[in-house]
Amino acid sequence: MKKTMLLCALVLTAMTAFGQESRQDASFSVFGLIGPDVTGNAVHMKTTTTGGILASYRYLLTPKSGLELNYGFAQNSEKYVTSFIPNGRIHTRNQELTGAYVYNMTFKNFNPFAEAGVGALIFTPIKDYGTNNLDAKQNTNIGALFGAGVAYEISPSFDIRAEYRAFLVKAPDFGLSDFKTNRYEVVSTPSIGVAYHF
Template sequence: MIRKATTLYAALLFACTATTAVALAQTDAGVPETPLQKQIERLDLGITAVGMYNTTVSGPVVSPVANQGNGPVTQYGSNTVGVLATIRYIAKPYFGLEFNYGQARYTEHYSVAPFEIQTKVQEYTFGYIATPPHPIFGLQPYLGAGAGTTAFHPTAGGGEGAPEQARATYYYTLGVQKYLDDTQHFGFRAGFRQAFYLDPDFGQNYLTILKHSSSYEPQIGFYLHY
C-alpha cells in the first residue's frame, strides 16, 4: 500500500512540475494563459496517510430465523492505517469540489462463532470543500462534506470466501494546510475526517443487524497545487 502511494505521489509531483514549467515558459515568452490553464491552476492533488479508528456497533439480527435466540451481535472493524488520495478544484475560497479515493485493509470482527472477515476497503466519495482565506496561526483552514460509496472486498486469504459488498458513505472533513515553497506549488496538509456507513454483513443474514458505524480518521500528508 505504501509503495503504491509513493508511486502515485511521484507521478503527481512529476505532473505538477511539468505543468508549472510549461506555464512559466509561456509567461516568460509573453504568451497569455489559455482558459484551460486557468482551470488547471484551480486544481490541487493530495496524498495523506490516514489513521482509521472504527466504532463498535451491536444489535439484534434482523432475521429471527438466523438469530436462533443467540441474542444481539456485536461487530467492529480493526484499527489500521490507510492512504487517501484527493483531487480538489477550488473555484473560490468558499466554493470548491473534491474527489476522494481511499484504501485500507483491516478485519471485520463479529461476536458470533466467533467470526472474522479480512477485507480490503476502498472509498470513492465526492464532496464540497471550502478554504477560507483567513489564516489560523499562519495556516489555511479548510472544511467540507460529501458522500459516495465504500466497497468492502474480502481478501483471498482471510476473507472466508465472503462476497464483495458496497455501502453508501457520508463524511465530513476539516483541517489546515500551508505552502512549503515560495512558488505555492507544494504544501503540507493535516486534518480530521469522519465517515459514516452501514456496517457490512457481506450478505450473511446471521450477521445482519443494520446498524450504522463510523470511522474516525486523523490524516497527515502533502499536496501539490498547479
C-alpha cells in the same frame, strides 16, 4: 458605450488575476482507519485499526469554495460475535470513492477548511487465513463524508495538509445474515499528507 467597455475591462482584469492563482491541487495522504464497535440484532462487530493511503483531487470554483474527489485504500479485519458464531473474522480490503464540497479560509500561510459530501465504501473480503467464512461477499455501502482540517503553505506550489475525516455508513455484513447488525457506524480516517497546486 464607455461604461460597457470599462465593465468588460474590469471583468477581464479580475478573470486574469484569478486565473493566475492555483485553482487545482492533487494530494497524497496517509490515514488511520478507526472503526467503532457496533452492536445490533444480537451481533457484535469490532473493526481493527489500521493505516491506509488517500489520493485527492481538488478544484476551486472560487477562492473559498471547491469540489474534491477522493480515493482511499486500506486493509483490516472485521470481527463478529454472535450467539452461533463466537469468532467470525473477515479480512477486508476497504476502498473509498467520495466527492465533497470544500469551504476554504485563508490566514497568512494557514488555510483551514471543512468538507461534506457523499460516496461509497467498498468492503471486499479477502479469502485468506484471516477470513474464516468463505461465503462472504463484497458490500458497497453508500454514506456521508464529513471533515475539517488545515493546510499549511510551505511554497506557492506545495502545502502540508492535516485533517480529521469521517464517514457515516451502514456496518458491513458481507451478505451474511449472521453478521447483519442493521446499524450505522462512523468510520474515522484522520489523515496527513502533501498537496501540489497547479
